[in-house]
Amino acid sequence: MMSKILSNRANWAWPYAIVLLVFVVMPLVMIVYYSFQDAEGQWSLHNFHKFFLSTDSVNTLIYSIGIAMITTILCILLGYPAAYFMSKKEYRLPKVMAALFILPMWINVLLRTLATVALFDFAHLPLGEGALIFGMVYNFLPFMVYPIYNTMLKMDGSLIEAAQDLGASPRKVFTEVFLPLSMPGVYSGIVMVFMPTISTFALAELLTMNNVKLFGTLIQENINAGLLGYGAALSLIILILIGLTSFFDNEE
Amino acid sequence: MDNNDYIIQVEHVTKRFDDGKVVLNDVCLNIKRGEFVTLLGPSGCGKTTLLRIIAGFTKPTEGRILLSGKDISELPPYQRPVNTVFQRYALFPHLNVYDNVAFGLKLQKVSEDEIDTRVLSALRIVGMTEYEERNVNELSGGQQQRVAIARAIVNRPQVLLLDEPLSALDHKLRVDMQLELKQMHRDLGITFIFVTHDQEEALSMSDTIVVMNDSVVQQIGTPTDIYNEPANPFVADFIGESNILNGIMKRDYLVNFMDKDFPCVDKGFEDDAPIDVVIRPEDVVMHKDPNDGQWTGRVTSCIFKGIHYEMLVQTPDGYEIQVQNYTAYPVDSEVGMSVAPENIHVMPCKSLxxxxxxxxxxxxxxxxxxxxxxxxxxxxxxxxxxxxxxxxxxxxxxxxxxxxxxxxxxxxxxxxxxxxxxxxxxxxxxxxxxxxxxxxxxxxxxxxxxxxxxxxxxxx
CATH class of the missing domain: 2.40.50.140 (Nucleic acid-binding proteins)
Incomplete structure (x- = not known):
């Protein structure tokens, strides 16, 4: 009996399906359910109404998106050249660099952030917005570098040669062929960085001494304060936003 | 000869890779304007490296490359008036067919109108009109090949380099493309340098064949020269089918192989000089009666090849001879064989x-x-x-x-x-x-x- 069940490979997927159902699908359903409930347990749009009427909350959302965008742009600006040099064999750096980029990832994100706080303290730099952006870029840079690096590594070298052959100077080879062909990696990087940064809250608390409020913080505060419905509505809003950005990745 | 008759001159080019491996060893080659030249050899013989050196992707360790008498060894690829058709086509996946073909012209800052005229005419030459807006990934291998050729010829290069461009196509398409390329070469009047490992392709397309092996040029000549007068056993073996045997040149016009004397047309060797003998399978004449002919043998295999039969014949002395004939001789039959003196190709042996x-x-x-x-x-x-x-x-x-x-x-x-x-x-x-x-x-x-x-x- 048991062996019969095990022999059908399709059955092996069941444990995963159950885990996904309990830990992904059910929470999502609950978020949707609670966000459309008012305090009396009636179906309503009250929570969404409340959000759009609260200038504070809307501002926090816009501010969070701004911070996430700045982080993403900085990650692209720093990560793209890094990936470029790592993908070039002639620089003989790649292995070392790849290891150095992945090294901080061995350490827990909170420990890393606490260490950042200590570092700022040591250097007598003020915590706040600047520290927050530094911390986010530092944490999420590898997520930008790796997709770009992978795309560059897999790029067909003969395309670069074809461009040279057709008369493209090194600068033109980059702008006309290399850059467009590496864009899929950049899109993946954007999704990998933008999505998690927009809902960050622990980093914000630690790096700004709770002075800067991000959207993630807002959700956490409301849920902690027992406003389950409102918190769920905020979560749904952020989920939809993240869902929209992931269209970036499917563009091609 | 005046240097300007040659469009490309390869002068004593040696290429040694960083690991010390020599891929080209003192290669010299002169290519006439408008010629269809094929670099032919087995994989690893250095033919692709030579093409890449002419294109500018690889720098020679020693020697130089002249284009119309001017040294271009130091010019980067984008400044050379040559274009390449790559083995795997290397079409830009982010551009459509039109933009792929227009790529080179746009870089040269040619006017929009002229780009349009030239791109459309290049696509017409390769038979790919009405595909302009297509994504290159939607095209079949043969179509991609045509776009790759259009992309190269639209720039009107002085020399077109083709790196095994037909190797990824199936047999029938390959034969069609051979004819089309030959026609294109005639119409465009530019020099083609074609790399292949396929001897049939080389024989049917080229004005001149450069046979390469082991980093060295083995023979340069017209297809008929190379087929009929191979310079050494390697060329004889690589081009077409052949029987290669050790022999001794007894005296002028008399050669000994398979322990028998044969009259031949060669002279000028020392008496009893060791030589290699090459006999093409189609030049062996078969006789039904074993007593006819110069030697005998027993047929050990007979395969129908479409136009002719290919047979292996074992002589009593233990030699195996390949024979092609329009008539089939059944396996195990005893036959007589002979070869005309002019069909015995004698080549000097380097050493014993x-x-x-x-x-x-x-x-x-x-x-x-x-x-x-x-x-x-x-x-x-x-x-x-x-x-x-x-x-x-x-x-x-x-x-x-x-x-x-x-x-x-x-x-x-x-x-x-x-x-x-x-x-x-x-x-x-x-x-x-x-x-x-x-x-x-x-x-x-x-x-x-x-x-x-x-x-x-x-x-x-």
């Missing part, structure tokens, strides 16, 4: 034994082929540079490289009727040849051992 550079280590050892070999006692002082001689049939080849005294890789195999003649490149770059009855394959890594008494030290 290996002659190897060596250094004396002590009274019983010499260092050669990258290893220390035991020899019989000799009285030469340590460090003396000597030549040693080893007969071809005294070289032992072993399956496991670690079992031999030296290591090597098989680079070429010739079947000589009753044994194989094998060319081995040793780890130190020197070559050694061996006669064997065992079956080996190209690129096999082998061990080499030689008995001490078979190494004759010739004083340097």
């Amino acid at each position: 034994f290996n002659s190897i550079d060596a250094t004396v280590i002590d009274a019983t050892h010499v260092f050669m082929l990258g290893a220390a070999f035991e020899t019989k006692l000799h009285t030469l002082p340590k460090g003396t540079h000597v030549k040693v001689a080893v007969d071809f049939d005294k070289v032992d080849m072993l399956d496991d490289p670690a079992d031999g005294t030296a290591e090597g890789q098989i680079r070429n195999i010739l079947y000589k009727g009753n044994h194989y003649f094998i060319d081995v490149k040793c780890s130190n770059g020197a070559n050694i040849q061996a006669d064997t009855n065992d079956v080996w394959e190209d690129w096999d890594m082998i061990g080499i051992s030689i008995k001490p008494e078979d190494i004759r030290v010739i004083e340097g």
Whole structure:
């Protein structure tokens, strides 16, 4: 009996399906359910109404998106050249660099952030917005570098040669062929960085001494304060936003 | 001849990679304006490297490349008036067919109108009109090939380089494209340099064929020259089918092989000079009556090839001869065979034994082929540079490289009727040849051992 069940490979997927159902699908359903409930347990749009009427909350959302965008742009600006040099064999750096980029990832994100706080303290730099952006870029840079690096590594070298052959100077080879062909990696990087940064809250608390409020913080505060419905509505809003950005990745 | 008759001159080009491997060894080549030249050879012979050096992707270690008499060795690829059709097409996946073809013209800042006219005319030449807006990934291999050719010829290069462009196509499409390329060459009037390992392709398309093997040019000539008068056994073996046999030139117009004398048309060799004999299978005449003809044999296999039959015939002395005939002779039948004097191709043999550079280590050892070999006692002082001689049939080849005294890789195999003649490149770059009855394959890594008494030290 048991062996019969095990022999059908399709059955092996069941444990995963159950885990996904309990830990992904059910929470999502609950978020949707609670966000459309008012305090009396009636179906309503009250929570969404409340959000759009609260200038504070809307501002926090816009501010969070701004911070996430700045982080993403900085990650692209720093990560793209890094990936470029790592993908070039002639620089003989790649292995070392790849290891150095992945090294901080061995350490827990909170420990890393606490260490950042200590570092700022040591250097007598003020915590706040600047520290927050530094911390986010530092944490999420590898997520930008790796997709770009992978795309560059897999790029067909003969395309670069074809461009040279057709008369493209090194600068033109980059702008006309290399850059467009590496864009899929950049899109993946954007999704990998933008999505998690927009809902960050622990980093914000630690790096700004709770002075800067991000959207993630807002959700956490409301849920902690027992406003389950409102918190769920905020979560749904952020989920939809993240869902929209992931269209970036499917563009091609 | 005036230099300007040549569009490309390759002067003593040697290419050595960083790991010391030599892929081109002192290659010289002159290509006339408007010629269709094919670089032909087995994989790893250096033909693609030579093409890449002409295109500018690879720099020669020594020597130079002239274009219309001007040294272009230092010019980067984008400043050379040559264009390449790549083996895997290398079309830009982010651009459609039109933009792929227009890529070079846009870089040259040609006016929009002219770009349009030239792109459309290039697409017409390759038969790809009405595909302008297509994504290149939606095209079949043959279509991508056509776009790649259009992308190259639209720039009106002085030389078009084609790197095995037909190798990824199926047989029928390949034959069609051969004819079309030939037609394009005639219409465009530009020089084509075509790289292939397919001898049929080379024979049917080229004005001139450059046969390469082991980093060296073996022969340059027209397809008929190369087929009818191969310069050495390698060319004879590589181009078309052939029977290659060891022979002796007894005197002018008389050659001995398979232990028989044959009249031939060659002269000018020393009497009793060792030579290689090449006979094309289609030149062997078969006779039903074994008593007719110059020698006899028994048919061991007979395969129908469409137009002719291909047969193997075993002689009583143990030679195996390949024969092509329009008439089938059944397996096990006894036949007579003969060959016309003008169909016996005689080529000088380089040597009858290996002659190897060596250094004396002590009274019983010499260092050669990258290893220390035991020899019989000799009285030469340590460090003396000597030549040693080893007969071809005294070289032992072993399956496991670690079992031999030296290591090597098989680079070429010739079947000589009753044994194989094998060319081995040793780890130190020197070559050694061996006669064997065992079956080996190209690129096999082998061990080499030689008995001490078979190494004759010739004083340097």
